[in-house]
Amino acid sequence: MSRAPQPQVPVKAAPSVFVVDDDPSMREALDSLFRSVDLQVELFASAAEFLQHRRPDGASCLVLDIRLPGVSGLDFQAQLQKANIRIPIIFMTGHGDIPMSVRAMKAGAVDFLAKPFRDQDMLDAVAAALRRDEQAREAEKVAESLRASYELLTAREREVMALVTSGLMNKQVAAELGLSEITVKIHRGHAMRKMKARSLADLVRMAENLGLHPPKTR
Amino acid sequence: MLTSRLSWWPSPFALLGYGAAIVSVTVALTVALLLDAFLQSMPYVSLLLCSIMFVAWFGGLGPSLLAAALAALYFVFFLVDPIGSIAIATKDIPRVVLFVITSLFVVSLSAAQRRSAESLRSARDDLQASVRELARVNKALLAENVERKRVEAYLEEAQTLSHTASFGWKIVGNQVFLSKEGYRVLDVDRDQKLSIGLLLRRVHPDDKHILQNEIDRASRGGLDQNYEMRWLTSTGTIRHLHVRAHRMQFDPGEDEFVGAVMDVTDTRNAEEALGATQAALARAARMATLGEMGASIAHEVNQPLAGIVTNGEAGLRWLDRKEPELGEVRGAMERMIRDAKRASQVVERLRALVRKTPAKRLPLDMNDVITESIALLQREVQTHRIVLKTDLARDLPLVLADRIELQQVVINLMVNGMQAMESVTDRPRLLLVRSSADETQVVVAVQDAGVGLEPAAMGRLFNPFFTTRDGGMGMGLSICRSIVEAHGGHIWASPNEGPGASFQFALPLQPEAVQ
Numbered sequence: 210m211s212r213a214p215q216p217q218v219p220v221k222a223a224p225s226v227f228v229v230d231d232d233p234s235m236r237e238a239l240d241s242l243f244r245s246v247d248l249q250v251e252l253f254a255s256a257a258e259f260l261q262h263r264r265p266d267g268a269s270c271l272v273l274d275i276r277l278p279g280v281s282g283l284d285f286q287a288q289l290q291k292a293n294i295r296i297p298i299i300f301m302t303g304h305g306d307i308p309m310s311v312r313a314m315k316a317g318a319v320d321f322l323a324k325p326f327r328d329q330d331m332l333d334a335v336a337a338a339l340r341r342d343e344q345a346r347e348a349e350k351v352a353e354s355l356r357a358s359y360e361l362l363t364a365r366e367r368e369v370m371a372l373v374t375s376g377l378m379n380k381q382v383a384a385e386l387g388l389s390e391i392t393v394k395i396h397r398g399h400a401m402r403k404m405k406a407r408s409l410a411d412l413v414r415m416a417e418n419l420g421l422h423p424p425k426t427r
Numbered sequence: 428m429l430t431s432r433l434s435w436w437p438s439p440f441a442l443l444g445y446g447a448a449i450v451s452v453t454v455a456l457t458v459a460l461l462l463d464a465f466l467q468s469m470p471y472v473s474l475l476l477c478s479i480m481f482v483a484w485f486g487g488l489g490p491s492l493l494a495a496a497l498a499a500l501y502f503v504f505f506l507v508d509p510i511g512s513i514a515i516a517t518k519d520i521p522r523v524v525l526f527v528i529t530s531l532f533v534v535s536l537s538a539a540q541r542r543s544a545e546s547l548r549s550a551r552d553d554l555q556a557s558v559r560e561l562a563r564v565n566k567a568l569l570a571e572n573v574e575r576k577r578v579e580a581y582l583e584e585a586q587t588l589s590h591t592a593s594f595g596w597k598i599v600g601n602q603v604f605l606s607k608e609g610y611r612v613l614d615v616d617r618d619q620k621l622s623i624g625l626l627l628r629r630v631h632p633d634d635k636h637i638l639q640n641e642i643d644r645a646s647r648g649g650l651d652q653n654y655e656m657r658w659l660t661s662t663g664t665i666r667h668l669h670v671r672a673h674r675m676q677f678d679p680g681e682d683e684f685v686g687a688v689m690d691v692t693d694t695r696n697a698e699e700a701l702g703a704t705q706a707a708l709a710r711a712a713r714m715a716t717l718g719e720m721g722a723s724i725a726h727e728v729n730q731p732l733a734g735i736v737t738n739g740e741a742g743l744r745w746l747d748r749k750e751p752e753l754g755e756v757r758g759a760m761e762r763m764i765r766d767a768k769r770a771s772q773v774v775e776r777l778r779a780l781v782r783k784t785p786a787k788r789l790p791l792d793m794n795d796v797i798t799e800s801i802a803l804l805q806r807e808v809q810t811h812r813i814v815l816k817t818d819l820a821r822d823l824p825l826v827l828a829d830r831i832e833l834q835q836v837v838i839n840l841m842v843n844g845m846q847a848m849e850s851v852t853d854r855p856r857l858l859l860v861r862s863s864a865d866e867t868q869v870v871v872a873v874q875d876a877g878v879g880l881e882p883a884a885m886g887r888l889f890n891p892f893f894t895t896r897d898g899g900m901g902m903g904l905s906i907c908r909s910i911v912e913a914h915g916g917h918i919w920a921s922p923n924e925g926p927g928a929s930f931q932f933a934l935p936l937q938p939e940a941v942q
Contacts, residue, residue, distance in 0.1 A: 234734035234766045241759050242741035245748070276726075276809055303726045324733035328740035 224267055224339045225249040229259050229285075230274040230301065235324070239272060242328055248335070256285040268346060270297045270319070270338035272331075275309050283309060286316050295345060297338035301326070355415055361403045367421075369396040373409070374416035444486020448494035451478040451485075456501045471506055472526060479530050483537025491537055495530040502526050583607055590690035594672070596623075597683050598646060612668070612690045614660040631657035631665060641670075645684060650674050652686060667695040712906040713835050717777065724777060726806045731770035738763045776803060779831055788914075790825040791833065793862050793869050793934070800837040801860070804845075811845045811856065818861040826869050826934045832910045833934075836918075839903045840873040840930045847877025847927065854926065868916070868933045876927040880920060888920050907932070 226248050228239045236252045243250040253259040256277055275282035286298055300313045300321040310321040319341060320334040362370065365386075372382045379397070383390045406412040455478035459471045475498040483491030504511065507519045515523055583606070586592055592609030596602070603621035610617050619625070623642060630638045634656040641652055652672040657665050672686020717724065742759035745752045776799070797819060801808075808815050841858065848856040859874040880888070889908040904918075911918045911932045918932040 232730050232734070234731060234762060234769070235737065237762055238734045238737035238741060238759070241755060241762075242737055242744065245741050245744035245752075245755065276806070281812075303729055324729055325736035326733070328737065328744070331737075 223249050224343075225251060225265060225269045226272060226335055226339075227251050227253065227259060227262075227264075227269060227296075228272045229253045229256060229277065229282075230272075231255060231277055232274070235274070235301075239331075242331065243335070246332060256280050256288070264294075264296075268339045268342040270299060270335055270342055272299045272301065272335070275300045275302045275313065275321070281309075283312055283316070286313065286318065290316070297341050297345075299331075299334045299338055352418055355404070355418055358404050359419055362400055363396075366396050366400040366403070369393055370400045370404070370412065370416065371421045373397055373400075374413045374421065441486070441489065444482070444490035445493055447485050448482040448490035449497060451481050452494045452497040452501065454478065455498075456505065460505070471502070472529075475502065475526075476530060476533050479533050480537055483534055483541065487541060488534070488538045491534045495527070495534050498530055499523070499527050587611075590693075592688045593686070594688055595683055595685050596645075596672075597681060599681055609688060612666075612688055613658065614666075629659055631659055633657065645674070652684065655691070665692075666690055667692045712839075712903060713831075715903075724773075727773045727803075728770055731766040731773070734766040735763045735770070738766065787829055788827045789830070791828045791830055792823055792825055793833070793871055794819045794823050796830060796833050797837055797860055797862060797871065800834050800841060803834075804838060804841055807842070807845060808858070811849070813845055813848065813856045813858050816857065816859045818859065820861075820863045823862055823869060824864050824936055826914075826936060828914050828934060833914075836907045836910050836932065837871065837873070839907050840932075843903060843930065844873050844875030844877065844927075847875050847879075849877075851877060851926075864936075866936075868935050870931055870933045872929055872931040874923060874927065874929040876923075876925065879926060880922050880928045885920065889918065904930075 226239075226243050228236055228243075228250060230236050230239070231254055233254070236254070240250045240252055251262065253262065257280075259271075273282045273285065277285065280288070282300055289296065289298075297319045298313070298317075300310060300318050302310050302321055302323050310323075313321055319338040322330055322334060359367070368386060369382060372385055373379075377385065379390050379393050382388075383393045386393070400406075401409075401412055404412060404415055406415060452475065455474040456471070459469075459474045462474075463469055463471075479491055479494045479498055482494035486494075500513070503513050503515055503523060507523060508516045586606055586608035590608070590612060592612045593606045594609055595604040601623055603623065603626070605613070605615075605621060609615075613626075613629070615621070615625070615629075627635060627638060627642075637654055637656045641649075641654055645652065650673060652670055655667060655669045658668045660666060667690070669689040669691045670686065671689075672684045675683050675685050677683060738759040742756045742763070745755040745759065797817065801815065801817070807813075837860075841860065844858050845856075848858070854876060857874075857876045859872075861872045861874070863870050863872075889904045908918050911934070914934050916932055916934040918930070920928055920930045922928050
């Protein structure tokens with residue numbers, strides 16, 4: 210099955226797993242394990258090494274030892290969040306690191322596994338993490354195109370969109386902005402077309418997604 | 428003195444003699460004249476001679492000569508014709524001459540007699556003086572004898588109490604002398620003849636070479652002896668004897684070794700017991716240290732085990748693929764073997780720390796000891812967020828030391844430093860381990876940036892059961908000190924110029940104890 214035709218889905222980067230562990234034997238073992246199920250693996254001995262590495266576009270996740278030289282796994286998790294690098298993290302913990310694991314989970318880790326772990330548990334956790342990243346990337350893509358569409362709106366259209374999606378009638382919007390109802394309707398139509406919204410409900414969901422709030426004029 | 432100074436003036440006694448000469452001769456003449464007048468006898472010559480003899484006896488030669496002259500004068504004046512004049516008739520000359528000769532003879536006889544009497548007297552005086560001197564000397568000797576007996580008694584008592592004997596050994600002639608205590612210390616019968624041969628038979632077989640070596644050295648002209656050997660009593664128990672002696676010469680050409688033999692068995696036994704106790708304590712402290720390193724140890728063992736499990740599982744997955752990737756399986760298995768070896772090394776290292784083996788002194792590079800200690804504490808360093816730095820001197824000279832014990836000292840000092848920085852949050856928790864050396868010693872220093880030392884605590888830091896930590900046993904530093912001192916070194920603490928403290932220990936390159 211080696212040279213089978215490529216799947217017809219648009220070329221999508223293969224999912225990668227990043228392993229950060231200062232212990233070389235653990236790194237190599239994980240490398241072998243992930244490759245045996247055809248996952249791409251990148252190995253790093255420290256958090257700094259990982260940060261220097263450019264991440265590919267495809268879905269990815271981070272398998273992180275909770276104790277690292279220099280900066281701890283938990284601190285690294287916080288650093289990534291601060292730098293707005295969103296990547297699902299699976300923590301590996303050693304002996305007696307339960308309190309740290311709890312903190313890791315609270316800070317949004319996908320899972321934590323105590324060494325030595327079962328290979329299936331690790332692979333399941335990685336699969337879940339990759340799925341989560343995939344979804345996040347999809348959502349990000351949608352939000353991205355919405356933001357692009359929203360960029361096309363004029364200032365007036367944005368005002369109208371914000372007020373309409375907050376639940377006001379055309380008449381109320383007209384009064385609010387000091388326009389005629391007709392003008393409001395025209396702006397609303399332009400906005401819906403530019404945003405590719407099929408219905409008002411559609412537009413409301415988009416506004417939510419974009420985090421729009423009605424302008425506070427009073 | 429006075430007489431000698433005024434020798435030209437006759438002494439009063441001499442004057443008395445001359446006076447007596449005049450008086451006695453005059454009295455003799457008067458008596459003779461009276462006897463002549465009343466009794467018609469004529470005892471002139473005999474009485475005058477008597478008076479001369481008296482004067483010679485009483486006054487000596489001078490007065491007796493005066494008496495003789497006076498008597499001759501009286502004789503001529505009163506008895507020789509013409510009487511009443513000093514003229515002498517020719518017919519009487521022989522009488523006068525005879526009288527003079529007789530009187531002079533009497534004088535000389537008396538003088539001789541007197542001289543012998545005097546020399547007899549002076550001899551008697553001398554004799555008396557020597558007798559007095561002898562009596563004085565005798566008294567002094569008696570006193571000295573009493574004193575010497577007391578000193579001897581003291582010495583013997585002191586020898587008994589201190590299990591110390593004195594001995595002498597004449598090299599030529601092979602004669603050995605022992606004090607009373609010596610027979611007890613060596614456990615030899617008093618009537619046994621002492622000789623080097625006997626000593627060599629009774630020394631512990633393993634120490635025979637020590638004694639033989641000392642004897643050879645002495646025969647070759649060695650000056651001082653100072654050595655220890657084990658000795659077998661008649662019942663076969665072992666005694667430790669310490670011998671100190673030096674060469675002396677009482678008689679020309681006869682060199683002698685004079686010295687002391689101390690029975691130091693009790694001391695050695697106590698030292699051995701102390702050593703065993705210290706070893707047990709040190710081991711307990713190592714266990715305690717291990718307890719404090721618990722998390723590190725679990726991690727050290729767990730890490731390779733996790734590697735083995737994951738590699739094994741990955742290997743199985745490679746095998747289970749439709750087309751098994753044997754190369755990958757091989758790689759996984761090789762890593763499993765490597766990790767298993769690593770795990771067993773960790774266990775071996777830990778076992779060595781708690782193993783109950785007597786201390787083994789071998790040439791040792793302290794840098795190796797430091798590196799191994801750091802390896803054992805790797806995790807501890809990370810958990811405590813320690814920035815560990817080392818500054819190790821290159822080509823460190825070797826010291827004769829026990830690896831495990833010194834590893835324990837370094838670990839203890841490092842753990843101490845880390846604990847001292849537990850509360851530090853405003854600066855890096857820097858732990859610096861340094862090694863250095865000069866001609867005489869190797870120095871290892873562990874410097875922390877922790878809370879530092881209170882001046883009041885400085886003096887007691889290394890005392891047992893002294894601790895500034897809650898839950899601390901206070902044994903760590905005291906164990907460190909006993910280990911370092913057992914190696915002939917010393918350990919000390921000092922505050923840093925900045926925050927924190929430094930603990931250092933120095934080990935001599937040439938331990939004195941080893942001969």
